Amino acid sequence: MSKLGYKLITRITLALLAVFILTFAMNTYFLPKYFLYQKKEKLASLTAELSSVPADALDSIIPKLEQARDVTIVYTSLAQNTDDLNDRILRQLNLKGITLSKFWLSEENIALLRAGSRVNKLYDQAKLKSSFLVNFLPSGGNVLAVGESISYSKETIGIVNRFNLYIWASMLLLLIVLSALYTARIVKPLAKLNDTAKSIADLSFTHADIRTGDEIESLAGSINRMSDKLKASQQSLEARNANLRTFIADISHELKTPLSLIQAYAAGIQDGLDDGTYAEVIGRQTKHMAGMIDQLLELSRLQTEIYELMPTDFHRMLTTTIDDYRAAFRHKNMELIVDDKLPEEAWVMADSRKLESVLRNLLSNALKYAEGKWVRVAAEVQSSAVHFSILNEADTSQEAKWGQVWEPFFVMEESRSKQLSGTGLGLSITASILQKHHANYGHAAQDGTVEFYFSLGVMEL
Structure with missing residues (x-):
């Protein structure tokens, strides 16, 4: 027993x-x-x-x-x-x-x-x-x-007590038998739950199949859901760790290249070989390294920084930001299509500086990686919320990789041979800001196009 x-x-x-x-x-x-x-x-x-x-x-x-x-x-x-x-x-x-x-x-x-x-x-x-x-x-x-x-x-009481003794003895025997049967019904499912818990502790995310129709079955269901969530969390953590290892290797390579150039040009200056361009090369490589470090620091800061949410005119912010990028799109011979259906004023609660950073990140991302000759930006108010989206042509054949674009350190192009492959932090920074704003955001990659979107509740003034 x-x-x-x-x-x-x-x-x-x-x-x-x-x-x-x-x-x-x-x-x-x-x-x-x-x-x-x-x-x-x-x-x-x-x-x-x-x-x-x-x-x-x-x-x-x-x-x-x-x-x-x-x-x-x-x-x-x-x-x-x-x-x-x-x-x-x-x-x-x-x-x-x-x-x-x-x-x-x-x-x-x-x-x-x-x-x-x-x-x-x-x-x-x-x-x-x-x-x-x-x-x-x-x-x-x-x-x-x-x-x-x-x-x-x-x-009379003596007779009653003796009679009660017989009754209670019979009840005790019956209760012992019933208790043994009932405890077996309880203990066996609990033993299954114990085995399931041990398997989960050993990172083997199994399920407990229990059909008792009571709280034990409910507990088994909760453990099964926990097992599924832990499995998903482990897989997500393993993917993050893989991305982190790739990032460390890639960022080491990215930093090693400018450092090697800086070291070589500095040695050239010491040897009197400077033709007047060495200092410029050193400055350019230093600026490149500083940019990568700034992105890392910004991502870290955004995780803990307190956001100052206040009424912000999203329509005005969007118009100003798009105007800043029109010249850059013309310079790359790309058409920037703007489908603006917002009212004259569309107020949202936001940290204006950080929300503007989201718009700039998405526009810059489209400017760098769009494979076609056009980028479409759309904005409108639906269901008491401002909806923003940005769409461009892209290679959507690798569906599994598109599911990881919001993860830190992830880049679509594994080879670092492309000049504009980046560090994989831009969309992670965007996601961190949108999460702090409690915004609904995501992406859709299909039929040769990728669309990034988010929505924020409109304030009633």
Whole structure:
């Protein structure tokens, strides 16, 4: 038996035993007292009712009360002496079938009754295994005795306790069997979940197939979803690590080339070989290195920097940015198509400097990598949001690679032979900024074109 099953059965057994012991103690020690208390309450209620009955009506009402309440009622005059009074009551009880071996009202009891007080007495009849509970009350010069026989509860309770013992023993056996069956139903799925958790810990992202229709099945579903997410996260991390390794190798190569040129031209200057262009080459290579380092620093800064979001006229920002790039597109003999459907003012909550950086990154990216002779920019307001998109021709045959374009350090062209292949940080910087703005963004690469887009909620002014 498993540890969980053993614990469950043990605790159920202990709980059942505790309830049995408590029941046994209540029956033995408290039930007789409670039973006597109830009888006393019954007689007290009846004597209170009799106290208001006139003396001349007692003979007619007593038989009715005896039958209705299952008690014995007798009365006699209080003017008699002690012996005659006791003898008179005892003979009346005998006539009604109540034979008492022990019965006596003392002088003190009779004095209390004559003073108008009530007296309660319990006469133990050991041979009959019963007691006789009597309430005495004075009424119109008479003393009324209202009594009821009470069987000994000790023997009855003993029988009840033994019978309960048989019942509880049977229940305990049945519960142990049912607990064993039920714990097996619980433990087996939990054992499967444990094996699944161990597999996940070993990076083997398996599923637990459990159909119990309860919380355990729900837990299995949660673990399965966790397994899927961890698998996806691991694959994403492995892809990022691969991109990082590629980036480190590539950036090392990129930095090594200008450093080698700087070193060579610096040595040429020292040897007096400078023809007047060496310093210019050194400056150009230094600027190239500084640009790469700036991009790395910008990406790092954007992850933690606090954004200052304020109302920004997106339409004005877009128009100004596009105007800055028209000359660059004409210089490359490319047509910049602008489909501007925005209203005169389109206000969004944004960090204007960083949002402008997004537009410039996307336009620069299209300017560098577009394979055709045109780039199309579109902007409009739909569903209370500004939608921006930029579309150009591109090689979309490598679908798997297009899915990684937002990842840091990723470049579509693996060979670094192209002059404009870049460091793979531009779109990562763009994604970081858009995420901080809670913008919906993405891309679509199909049928020889690639489209980058994002949307921001429009402010209601």
